[in-house]
Amino acid sequence: xxxxxxxxxxxxxxxxxxxxxLVKANxxxxxxxxxxxxxxxxxxxxCGYSIKRLLPAGIVEEYVVExxxxxxxxxxxxxxYCVIVRRKDAISRPPTSISYHxxxxxxxxxxxxxxxxxxxxxQQGSPTELFEQLRKVAAALPESDREAIFQSIGDMEDVxxxxxxxxRYTDFMALIASxxxxxxxxxxxxxxxxxxxx
Numbered sequence: 001x002x003x004x005x006x007x008x009x010x011x012x013x014x015x016x017x018x019x020x021x022l023v024k025a026n027x028x029x030x031x032x033x034x035x036x037x038x039x040x041x042x043x044x045x046x047c048g049y050s051i052k053r054l055l056p057a058g059i060v061e062e063y064v065v066e067x068x069x070x071x072x073x074x075x076x077x078x079x080x081y082c083v084i085v086r087r088k089d090a091i092s093r094p095p096t097s098i099s100y101h102x103x104x105x106x107x108x109x110x111x112x113x114x115x116x117x118x119x120x121x122x123q124q125g126s127p128t129e130l131f132e133q134l135r136k137v138a139a140a141l142p143e144s145d146r147e148a149i150f151q152s153i154g155d156m157e158d159v160x161x162x163x164x165x166x167x168r169y170t171d172f173m174a175l176i177a178s179x180x181x182x183x184x185x186x187x188x189x190x191x192x193x194x195x196x197x198x
Contacts (some may be wrong), residue, residue, distance in 0.1 A: 009039060011053055018048045024151060025060040029053075036063065045081055052087065062088040130189050131157045137182050149175050160193055176196065 009028040013036065016022055023043060030055055036197040045068040053061045063085035063152070075081040102109045131153055138149045152172040159165045169190065176183050 014052045016050045036083040036085055041079045064088050127160055133186055141179055163195055
């Protein structure tokens with residue numbers, strides 16, 4: 001035993017094998033919450049062994065070896081065990097779970113990845129604003145399709161809130177089939193005007 005061991009290794013522990021047989025008693029050690037430092041490296045210590053310490057109040061603490069933690073040391077430090085332990089009577093805690101609540105228009109959550117996507121969001125305003133927005137998009141289309149789509153937008157606007165709106169909506173969707181990507185952000189708001197959607 002090193003001359004300084006008596007200053008730091010003030011605890012006395014007993015080491016037991018998994019079958020309960022005693023390996024060694026009254027071993028000087030320094031006991032912390034998760035680590036027990038033992039200078040006597042001639043003692044065989046393996047995972048699953050138990051270490052017991054008698055407290056002044058007469059209670060016996062029992063630890064389970066998770067990692068013997070042999071440290072070869074380096075001059076002037078001598079070899080020792082830095083045993084990683086857990087209390088045998090410790091209450092096991094369930095794994096921590098993390099909940100993310102993501103809200104808002106276009107909200108998303110990326111963990112450990114780069115997000116190169118783009119959101120195109122049409123926030124639903126009044127039907128008048130929706131039809132104005134549809135006309136703005138249609139104005140940028142090729143001239144050959146523009147007039148028929150403008151007419152279809154006007155037809156839908158005239159019958160909004162009426163049972164015939166579904167027919168005008170179906171006609172519009174057929175006309176924009178080759179341009180659906182530019183109208184896509186507004187389609188949910190337009191669908192909300194369907195009689196069954198209310």
